[in-house]
Amino acid sequence: xxxxxxxxxxxxxxxxxxxKPPGDLVDAAKGLDKFYIPSRYPNAHPERTPMxxxxxxxxxxxxxxx
Numbered sequence: 001x002x003x004x005x006x007x008x009x010x011x012x013x014x015x016x017x018x019x020k021p022p023g024d025l026v027d028a029a030k031g032l033d034k035f036y037i038p039s040r041y042p043n044a045h046p047e048r049t050p051m052x053x054x055x056x057x058x059x060x061x062x063x064x065x066x
Contacts, residue, residue: 007033 008029012021021029038044038053045053 009033
């Protein structure tokens with residue numbers, strides 16, 4: 001990943017080699033990145049709008065703690 005990469009998964013990938021985050025933490029980071037990156041970077045989905053990628057259930061996911 002380059003210097004411009006962002007998101008929780010990127011942060012976890014930058015941990016020292018001896019630190020292994022649990023699988024459920026990695027899964028949660030992936031879920032959060034689905035919301036964080038497109039909301040911060042409007043061109044994250046250049047061919048479509050973010051509403052084309054999210055369902056009503058996905059909009060509720062963050063409030064349930066993923």
